Amino acid sequence: MSTTAPTGLANGSIIGRVLRAPGDLLGRISENRHWAYLLIIPSIIFIFIIIIYPTISGIVLSFREMRLTRPDLGTGFVGLRNYQYMIEDPVFWVALLNTVKWAAAAVILEFLLGLAAALTLNRDLPGMKVIAVLILLPWFLPNVVAGNIWALMLDPRLGVLNDILVQIGILAEGKAWFADPDTALSVAILVEAWHGYPFFALLFLAALKGIPKDLYKAAAVDGAGAFQSFWQITLPGMKMVIAAVVILRVIGLVNSPELLLILTGGGPGNATQVLSLYAFQTAYLLFDFGYAGALSVVAFVVLMTFCVVYLRVSGVAR
Known part of the structure; x- marks a missing residue:
């Protein structure tokens, strides 16, 4: 067998x-203690290719001469010459000041509108789901679409908003809002606030959902009013989300000039010129990539400084 x-x-x-x-x-x-390093290697490679290498290249470019309209100048190292020219450039200082105004005013308005919308949507009232969709609609629109819609609505001849203001007697005739240096930046900020506040509303609503209801019940038992509950419970409970959203939105506003490019192109004159738009126009209209690189480096330093200072002041980072 x-x-x-x-x-x-x-x-x-x-x-x-x-x-x-x-x-x-x-x-x-x-089970090896080096397993975590193996897991993050693909991410590190991806970050190096997409972020670190282009950033370093941009910084190096700011110290070189590169004008596509003047190939005879070559691409040699020029040291701090681009930065010296920047200090002497009046448009740079206007753009820097406008960048601060643009980012600060837009973030404050978007923060207030987003917080009000989130507090409203957090209430268990009929029709809140429909209202939530309507509130989020502006965020779904690409910058190009939103910019062209508002450019048409504010057109001095065909714009519906100008027509309404004339009909109710506020204006005698249609006004070219984006052609007036006194109103161009302010109106562009209002358009940006309309387009960007749903981002705040969505994340603030998520933060509100994460705050335990028992805290509000305990505060009510202790005799706390609505304002005290908001100040002592709601805002502290949202602190981390507020810090993250403000930083992300400031970065987006400083780095993305699409709305200004569509509405004003930096004009009239330089009334709505900001650093990112100035760098873009310097690179792709004047073809001076060296100076555009220097402008981008300054914008990068400004953003990094803001992030560090804001995190420390807000108490999120020590």
Whole structure:
């Protein structure tokens, strides 16, 4: 009588060991204390290619000469010449001041509108889901679409808003809002606030949902009013989200001049010129990539400084 195992079982056992081998190997590797480093290697490579390398290249470019309209100048190292020219450039100082106004005013308005919308949506009232969709609609629109819609609505001849203001007697005739240096930046900020506040509303609403209801009940038992509950419970509970949203929105506003490019192009004159738009126009209209790189580096430093100072002042980071 033969004691040899059936061929099918033997083959099945071998196949089973082969199939289990990768899993066993993975299990042994995962027990190694260096496993975490292996997991983040793809992310580090991706970040280096997409973020670190272009950033370093841009910084290096700011110290070089690169004018596509003057190939005779070459691409040699010019040191701080681009930065020296920047200090002497009056448009740079106008753009820097406008950048601060643009980011600060837009973020404050978006913060207030977003907080009001989030507090409203957080209430269990009929129709809140429909209202939530309507509130979020502006955020769904691309900057190009939103900019062209508002440019048409504020057109001095065809704009519906100008027509309404004339009909109710506020204006005697249609006004070219974006052609007036006194109103261009302010109106552009209002358009940006309309377009960007749903971002605040969405994340603030998520933060409000995470605050335990028991805290409000306990505060009510202790005799706290609505304002005291808001100041002592709601705002502290949203602190981390507020810090993250403000920083992300400031970065977006400083780095993305699409709305200003569509509405005003930086004009009239330089009334709505900001650093990112000035750098874009310097690179792709004047083809001076060296000076555009220097402008971008200054914008980068301004943003990094703001982030560090804001995190420390807000108490999120020490």
